[in-house]
Amino acid sequence: MKISFLLHNAYAIGGTITTTFNLAQALAERHEVEIVSVLRHRELPNFVLDPRVSLRPLVDLRQERDHPLHQRPARVFPRSEYRYGQYSELTDHRIAEALATIEADAVIGTRPGLNVHLAGQAPPHVARVGQEHLTLDNHSPRLRTALRRAYRGLDVLTTVTEADAAAYRRRMRLPGVRVEALPNSVPDPVLPAADGSAKVVVAAGRLVPVKRYDLLVEAFAAVAAEHPDWQLRIYGKGEEQDRLRRLITDLGLWNNVFLMGAAAPMEAEWVKGSIGAATSDFEPFGMTIVEAMRCGLPVVSTDCPHGPAEIIADRVDGRLVPVGDRDALAAALLELVGDDELRRRMSRAAQENARRFAPGPVVEQAERLITEAVSARRAGRRVVRQRQGGTLTARGSAARDTALIAASGALRLVRKGRP
Amino acid sequence: MTTPRAGCAIDAEGRITFALPAGHGHGLLLRLRPKKGQPEETLHVLDLDSVGEGRAQAVLGAEPVLAEGRWDVYLLDGDERTRLRPGPRDLRALVDGHLRERRGPLAVRVPYVTKDGYLAVRTWLRPAHAEADRVDITGGTLKVAARLHGASPLDGAEVRLRLRRGEGTLRTVEPLVAEDGRSFSFTVDDATLDIGIWDLFVRPAAGAPMIRLARLLDDVADRKHVHVYPGATAGELVVRPYYTVDNDLSLEVTRAG
Numbered sequence: 037m038k039i040s041f042l043l044h045n046a047y048a049i050g051g052t053i054t055t056t057f058n059l060a061q062a063l064a065e066r067h068e069v070e071i072v073s074v075l076r077h078r079e080l081p082n083f084v085l086d087p088r089v090s091l092r093p094l095v096d097l098r099q100e101r102d103h104p105l106h107q108r109p110a111r112v113f114p115r116s117e118y119r120y121g122q123y124s125e126l127t128d129h130r131i132a133e134a135l136a137t138i139e140a141d142a143v144i145g146t147r148p149g150l151n152v153h154l155a156g157q158a159p160p161h162v163a164r165v166g167q168e169h170l171t172l173d174n175h176s177p178r179l180r181t182a183l184r185r186a187y188r189g190l191d192v193l194t195t196v197t198e199a200d201a202a203a204y205r206r207r208m209r210l211p212g213v214r215v216e217a218l219p220n221s222v223p224d225p226v227l228p229a230a231d232g233s234a235k236v237v238v239a240a241g242r243l244v245p246v247k248r249y250d251l252l253v254e255a256f257a258a259v260a261a262e263h264p265d266w267q268l269r270i271y272g273k274g275e276e277q278d279r280l281r282r283l284i285t286d287l288g289l290w291n292n293v294f295l296m297g298a299a300a301p302m303e304a305e306w307v308k309g310s311i312g313a314a315t316s317d318f319e320p321f322g323m324t325i326v327e328a329m330r331c332g333l334p335v336v337s338t339d340c341p342h343g344p345a346e347i348i349a350d351r352v353d354g355r356l357v358p359v360g361d362r363d364a365l366a367a368a369l370l371e372l373v374g375d376d377e378l379r380r381r382m383s384r385a386a387q388e389n390a391r392r393f394a395p396g397p398v399v400e401q402a403e404r405l406i407t408e409a410v411s412a413r414r415a416g417r418r419v420v421r422q423r424q425g426g427t428l429t430a431r432g433s434a435a436r437d438t439a440l441i442a443a444s445g446a447l448r449l450v451r452k453g454r455p
Numbered sequence: 456m457t458t459p460r461a462g463c464a465i466d467a468e469g470r471i472t473f474a475l476p477a478g479h480g481h482g483l484l485l486r487l488r489p490k491k492g493q494p495e496e497t498l499h500v501l502d503l504d505s506v507g508e509g510r511a512q513a514v515l516g517a518e519p520v521l522a523e524g525r526w527d528v529y530l531l532d533g534d535e536r537t538r539l540r541p542g543p544r545d546l547r548a549l550v551d552g553h554l555r556e557r558r559g560p561l562a563v564r565v566p567y568v569t570k571d572g573y574l575a576v577r578t579w580l581r582p583a584h585a586e587a588d589r590v591d592i593t594g595g596t597l598k599v600a601a602r603l604h605g606a607s608p609l610d611g612a613e614v615r616l617r618l619r620r621g622e623g624t625l626r627t628v629e630p631l632v633a634e635d636g637r638s639f640s641f642t643v644d645d646a647t648l649d650i651g652i653w654d655l656f657v658r659p660a661a662g663a664p665m666i667r668l669a670r671l672l673d674d675v676a677d678r679k680h681v682h683v684y685p686g687a688t689a690g691e692l693v694v695r696p697y698y699t700v701d702n703d704l705s706l707e708v709t710r711a712g
Contacts, residue, residue, distance in 0.1 A: 084460060290682070291589045294682065295683075297680065303543055304545055307547050308547045308550050
């Protein structure tokens with residue numbers, strides 16, 4: 037088959053980019069695969085892309101940032117999408133054109149706004165697979181309403197967790213669309229796994245509030261107090277950098293806690309540690325948890341919606357602690373730091389258990405979903421023939437979102453009316 | 456075609472094994488990056504040998520001793536040379552490197568990725584070395600711990616602060632030396648330091664050469680923005696320790712407020 041991925045920006049760093057590259061490369065073993073990157077802002081991607089996968093940017097910001105059409109707001113890409121500000125009439129045109137002329141049997145969209153393009157603009161013979169790397173619960177009512185309409189034009193919708201797939205089935209009426217959880221895959225590590233001896237705890241992700249690195253730094257104060265020879269390394273950059281630096285200073289942790297800057301790929305950094313940490317309030321999947329486990333690190337994570345609990349088996353291959361609970365986080369870290377045998381046992385379990393996220397099983401499932409969509413398209417029928425349940429709940433959800441939007445509109449009017 | 460990426464792994468002795476896909480040339484060239492406007496002079500060539508499974512390797516043994524600086528890594532193919540991009544760098548053997556005793560001269564290698572995305576090796580070569588460790592700041596007092604490598608044990612040692620561009624302006628502090636004569640610490644709470652940058656040295660014994668304080672014995676090639684310390688306020692002054700671009704430890708003295 038010919039398969040095209042539609043990606044926001046293949047040249048940046050992030051979980052969606054990593055997982056798209058991983059899936060594209062694995063599919064390239066048997067298929068002709070390309071990645072269409074809506075934006076490009078630098079010469080080469082941060083991650084090495086298998087030469088069998090071709091990469092095609094649509095808008096090169098290095099030359100086209102000042103393009104007149106790029107100054108005009110997007111009309112197709114939904115206004116309520118997180119990345120709306122980066123889209124424009126220029127991206128509207130280029131994406132539409134790319135889809136109209138695409139030579140693929142199936143196109144895979146990788147974020148809500150791009151799925152909207154895909155569902156509405158792909159030619160009739162092209163199978164449409166929408167991927168959601170975020171979650172329905174976290175979308176605004178306005179975005180949910182936009183997607184509720186648009187996603188009916190998809191053949192397959194994949195989420196990264198079972199919990200999110202269940203939410204889509206319950207809250208959205210998408211007749212004929214196959215909704216299924218397809219976890220992110222992480223390739224087999226090329227370096228030997230960590231052996232559990234390094235006195236280093238590693239965390240990685242963008243330095244943004246939702247990742248709660250502040251909580252991690254605070255919890256690590258307890259570790260540093262009891263075990264001054266242990267260090268915490270946080271990889272990534274972002275708006276929280278200065279605030280985290282101040283926190284490290286205020287807590288006197290400059291000998292133990294380090295902001296390492298961005299690293300991509302992370303593998304060589306994971307293997308320098310022996311415990312991983314993930315402290316988000318919210319994590320659609322938790323790519324870094326799987327990466328760390330595949331490198332032999334048991335991960336201490338918050339049990340936040342949705343990903344961590346579908347990846348970590350508590351006390352077997354890692355730890356799950358309540359969201360936002362600094363003391364529980366500190367206790368879980370201390371237990372692992374203080375017990376070499378426990379750490380080594382969990383390290384082995386983590387490697388073993390994380391194999392289910394290897395490209396093999398995930399790619400097989402993706403291939404099956406794509407094939408199903410392609411044959412349904414060829415036969416001129418929908419992928420799912422039977423009526424899906426949950427229609428009443430879905431109607432209720434739709435009505436609730438409409439009411440929420442109306443209420444927020446009314447609130448804006450009230451605010452506007454104030455002197 | 457695009458240049459292959461070279462992965463590398465380093466062991467505790469500093470031996471570096473570079474690995475890349477086979478069939479891409481016959482050797483690797485390490486070149487000491489010359490100062491701006493200077494010709495390149497110091498080169499080191501490694502054979503690239505096939506090791507099966509479509510992989511080729513080049514090994515930089517613990518010898519030779521490389522000059523201090525930044526070494527760019529090139530692939531040699533006939534007369535062509537191409538700068539290599541990095542693959543995975545397995546530096547785990549370096550992480551607890553400060554725990555091992557070193558002899559002098561101290562030669563350190565840390566493979567790293569340049570700002571423009573190429574593979575390079577950062578090297579240090581010091582006759583002897585004082586490895587900076589914990590920095591503690593309580594109120595106006597700054598306390599620095601360090602450990603001596605590659606020199607006779609401290610005996611009548613002095614820690615010296617030397618004002619950069621200060622025409623020999625020196626301050627001397629007596630360190631607290633551990634029983635083994637290698638670990639030491641010292642405090643700075645001098646409210647009379649000149650504004651400016653002070654470089655830190657230890658002189659192990661009377662008449663011995665001064666040894667620069669630095670932090671070189673782990674996997675961090677560039678620690679200036681990683682190991683960051685706050686300042687200690689002594690009277691009207693703020694004394695902030697920091698690592699230079701060469702990972703040497705210095706004090707930045709500024710006026711408070």
